[in-house]
Amino acid sequence: MKGVVHLASLPLHMRAQKLRHILEQFGEIERIYLAPEDEFRSKNRKKSGGSKKIRFTEGWVEFAQRKLARRVAESLNGTPIGGKKRHNVFRDDIWNMRYLPKFKWFMLKEGTIYNQQVRKARLQQMMSQAQRENTFFLERVEQARTIQKIAERREAKGKPKKGGGSAPGGSRFPRTDAATARSAGAGPVVGISDTVLNSLL
Structure with missing residues (x-):
């Protein structure tokens, strides 16, 4: 034997x-x-x-x-x-x-085949993991593009219409009286409190 x-x-x-x-x-x-x-x-x-x-x-x-x-x-x-x-x-x-x-010698062959199958399974697992990571990355990129497009559409809707009362430049905040006066050429406007005025009297 x-x-x-x-x-x-x-x-x-x-x-x-x-x-x-x-x-x-x-x-x-x-x-x-x-x-x-x-x-x-x-x-x-x-x-x-x-x-x-x-x-x-x-x-x-x-x-x-x-x-x-x-x-x-x-x-x-x-x-x-x-x-x-x-x-x-x-x-x-x-x-x-x-x-x-x-x-027995055939047991060596079985071990070799088993090791080959293990390596093959590991390789497939690594490829599958890489594919999942790539898919996740592409999905995140697409989500970012969608969010950007939504933001651009909202910004476009916020622009002033002709004859509208919105401030120039599409600003969402109303202009103050001082800013209005400056735009009308009235010169700078300085705000003085009542306490300061009473001290001068």
Whole structure:
């Protein structure tokens, strides 16, 4: 019966072919799957001047025998990858792996599909939220235009008609006697209270 080993982390730039080459010396391997780095992290890493090569964050290795998978995980976990430095640039990296009991390969596929559906649902939710915000903004703009038009119509209705008694310029406030006198050319008018007049007598 086949067994699956999970690698919680992978050396930088390690590929499936290299991983297979290293682990095959311990026994027969069936399938290998490496999960690529998140697109958001990848873009940020590249923007900050990091390597543009694809990076894998974790992996699954299916061994032909369950006992073999358990033995490899228990013996290698926490140890250096090793090998000749000339032929293996990963020799100083540490294995971070564990055996997954009762784990089947199809379960990995189901997990991948589930994660894809979650990402798809999140994307749809974000798009729906953006659409609602855009609709709300357009509605507010239309409301502002309507209010402005109403105000303009009210202002237009307040303008004086021919022969009307409204003050020039459409003012809503009646002109005072002083203002009327000035407009008639009578000069400035100064208001003096009775108290001031009595003090002068």
